Amino acid sequence: MxxxxxxxxxxxxxxxxxxxxxxxxxxxxxxxxxxxxxIITIDTHVDTPLRLYRSGFNLGEMHDSHQGGGKLDFPRMVQGNLDAAFFAVFVGQGERTPEANEKIKKRAFAIIDSINVQLELNKDDAEFAGNVLQLKNIVSNGKRAILFGMENGYPVGSDLSLVKTFYDKGILYITLCHTKNNDICDSSDDPDGAEHNGLSEFGKEVVKEMNRLGMMIDISHVSDKSFYDVIELTEAPVIASHSCTRALRDHPRNMTDEMIKTLAKNGGVIQIAFYSDYIKKTKPNPQRDSARQALRDKYNNFKDLSDEEHAAASNEWIEIDRIYQKDLATVSELVDHIDHVANLVGIDHVGLGSDFDGGGELEDCYDVTAIGNVTHELVKRGYSDKEIEKIWGGNLMRVFTNVEQVAVK
Ligand SMILES: [Zn+2]
Known part of the structure; x- marks a missing residue:
């Protein structure tokens, strides 16, 4: 912008x-x-809460993305004109024992608490939205609307009642899994391959419970078979909160044309991610990879660090980023994926989920301040105002409303 x-x-x-x-x-x-x-602009996936764990990070202050300040805070949302964002409550997949499940559930609670602390601290700038109506009201009052999604259903463990517990804490969607299989379903990336052949029996109960409560089911990160199993079962449309198209970039995290057609029939939406490696095949950067690995080894994989160690590690991380620059995709290449979906199934099934602070960054949209460049590319390619409004949030709000209606029934 x-x-x-x-x-x-x-x-x-x-x-x-x-x-x-x-x-x-x-x-x-x-x-x-x-x-x-x-227009109302909505981003369905940012991993900014990962930063809130760090003591002293205040979302109400402006940070510099080139100095380790992450991709998003409230002043930069204002600058880039992003009205609403789904903050991902993310946990990586670990052991699936009762003890580990208990521990990760508490961590998810703690992450939600850390977002609430920031919202309380910055209540003049931003507010939690629990539904479409609240989102619209907050935006019309000139504030940022913050919504919660949970990336990885791991904190649900194998206890169905926890779906409602998280819903009551404000979680509006669950990305069923992350890069490994869990008790709910198979992941697109698990190196060990399929475990349940799609959705598990427990996963089927989770899908029904989410329909019942009015939570959006997020199929980003799930295996193809898990996706089809979800579609077969769900009574409400689903979302892919941050994915791209496999026709343009052959990656298991992306959706095939067949999947996108199935998603469209379900009434759902694919939110295109600003994640360079899902957009195009990025050039390998072995020096950067090994420098990063060396840093992980030096700092115990960034686990149990003191504040000083954490600060030192992140400075060194930034330095590595500066020396070995990543091959990034462009806004134009991102919009190619939007074109592909629009040509395949029409304008009603595509949106945007940046994955900022979770790896989302483009050469000409490095942080939230530059999202206007996406709008500009859409304008240049001849998309109408109405179509751009749908891409930036209209489609997502339609899906969210449908999900709420299914719950009421
Ligand atoms: Zn992700």
Whole structure:
């Protein structure tokens, strides 16, 4: 958006200062800026809560993404004009024993608490939204709407009653698994392959319970078979909170055309991720990989670090990022995935889920301040205002409303 704002001021200067005809490019930039400001913009997946564990990180303060400040905070959401974001309560998959399940459930509670502390601290800037109506009200009051999703159903363990416990704490979607199989379903990335051949018997109960409560089922990270099992069972539309298309990038985390067609029939939506390696085949960077591995080894895989050790580790991490720069995808390549879905099943089944602070970053959309560049690319490619409004949140709000209606029935 920075870029857009500076473009916009050039455009205005040209218009008022020189009274010259505004070029077509400048007209598009001005139109983008106006549209991007007017519509409700929703990002369905940011991993920013991971940062809240770090003592002293205040979402109400502006940070620098190039200095280890992450991709998002409330002032930068304002700058980039992002109205609403689903904060992921993420836990990595570990052991599935009663003791480990108990421990991870408590960690999930603690992460939710840490977001609530930030919302309380910054209540003039942002507020929790528990449904579509609340989201719209918060946005119309000029505040950021923050919603909770849970990335990985691991904290549910094998206790069905915990689905409602988490729902009551504000969790509006559950990404059924992460990069390993869990008690709910098989993952797309588990190196050991399938364990349940899709959704487990317990997973089927979880899907029914989520339908009953009005929680969105998130199929990002699940195996293809798990996806089809969910679709077979669910009475409500589902979301992929942060995925791309396999036709453009052959990666197990992405959705095949067949899956996208099935998703569209279900009434659901795929939220395209700003994750370079899902967008395109990125160039290998072995020096960066080994430097990162060396750092992990040096700092005990970043476990049980003191505040000083944590600060030192993150400084070294930033330095590695600076020296060995990653091959990043561009906004244009991201929008290619939107084009693909729109051409395949129409405009009603595609949206955006950045994965900021979980690996989401693009060359020309490095953090939340630059999301206007996505709108600009859509404008340039001829998407109408209505279509862009659907991509940026309209489709997601439709799905969320349908999910709520199924619960009421
Ligand atoms: Zn993820």
């Amino acid at each position: 920075n870029k857009l704002i500076s473009f916009l001021s050039i455009a205005l200067f040209t218009f008022f200062g020189c009274e010259k005809e505004i070029s077509k490019e400048n007209q598009l930039i001005m139109h983008t800026a106006e549209l991007h400001e007017k």
